[in-house]
Amino acid sequence: MSGAETPETQDIEALRQRSIAAAEDAIRLASSRPDLHLVQAIQALDDTDKFLNITATRASEWYGLHFPELSQMVQDNVALCKIIFEIGGRGSYSPEALSGRGFTEKKVAAMMEARDRSKGGEISEGDLAKVKSLGALAVQLSALRGVLNDYVESQMKKTAPNVAEVAGATIGARLMAKAGGLDRLAILPASTIQILGAEKALFRSLRTGARPPKHGILFQHQAVHTAPKWQRGKIARTLANKIAIAARVDYYRGSEDATIKAGLDRRLEGIRERYKEPPQRKPERRDRPRRDGRPPRREKFRRR
């Protein structure tokens, strides 16, 4: 057998060319889906956040050798980086240079005084240039972060308005990223949505019989993390239910439906009302075998 040109091999080659063209069409079509761009954007946002933190921390640490008092006085890392980048060494500080940054006159005076009595060492031109570059990078990253955040907000409103309404744009986008797109999120059961992002705890629970996680990414939702501990599981479950419905409406119908959010608010109100008081503690049962005869839970996984 060889690759000689017979009518049969020509047919196969024609079939192959058609298959390649069809495969490329399918790939192209899949790559233009707006929800996949949204998934990339939210991941870029989370990456940028991390990178921004690292860069700003490094800039402020390095600059701290020269002017340690300043980082105590300016809590916002990005504002600090902006000062590092725009003003530079201690010698360049003046009330004018510090104006227009939202500091009170008193604060500016305190900063000038701190400058005069600073315990920081000298810094060479070369070192300062590097610290300033780091500061500039942090300022840029902060701007990029804003752009990405706005993009996620506006794209979520377009692509998945109901998920954005119920879960919030960033959390909705993170869920979508975990699921692998709006289509995948729309076919996930609510119970899975509830613990997306808590896979480690879930599998630990399956393996060891520890209590299953109540929430994954959903913990970031303010309705969950601001609630008292004993309500969080119930709230996360309700929230996941509504997000599952919202994702399906977004994917299959594609129109806004205000009743989902209204229903959620009503259910949340009901939970807060009904479970106002913490539950009665069950009597201590540590160090006693469990009902099915297995040894007691290990300390780490025990019920609190």
Add this chain to the structure above:
Amino acid sequence: MSRLLREERLGRTALLTQNLAPGKRVYNEDLVRRGGAEYRTWDPFRSKLAAAIIKGLPDTVVAEGTKVLYLGASTGTTVSHVSDLVGPGGMVIGVEFSPRVAREFVERVARERKNVIPYVADARDPSKYSVARVDLVYCDIAQPDQTEIAIANCTAMLKPGGTLLLVVKARSIDVLKDPEKVFKDEKGKLEGRGFEVLKVFELSPFEKDHALIHALAPR
């Protein structure tokens, strides 16, 4: 000279396949010359088929001229070696569901190799790519019902008595069940449908909790 070579290196078996697209790499593998032909190294830590061959799967299973249905082509690294093995007279129908990884498969493998026909399709629906009878079905998909999917594809496209190579990912079928038990259960499913299971190759140390089942379809 055979399209598959084994060489002993530092007490380990290395595999080489004769490059069907000479001068071209698929995934930065090494290209070497042996007996006037170009060969590509085939890493058992990256390819479960290579691991199975090192663990004792006979070379003759993927022989020159074989027509193969390959489910779960992914980025096409293993497909490219199967394409090397079956040679110009053979054929590989490669099916991949995820457009993201299929992009690399189509670009680096299907476009470069005349014996590879790519499909971006769901292996649950063989009618989308059922274009020929094949001699061998290779199935490496991470789905809880992967064995049923493989059987459906054999029914649709495998010739009677043809070969099924089924990669069993114990962790995709049931995270909690003992892998040995999963392998046994999947083997039982095949036998229940009239397949003759020749051998189950456990793929450690190359892959954890994976096995490759070598079976023959009912006649």
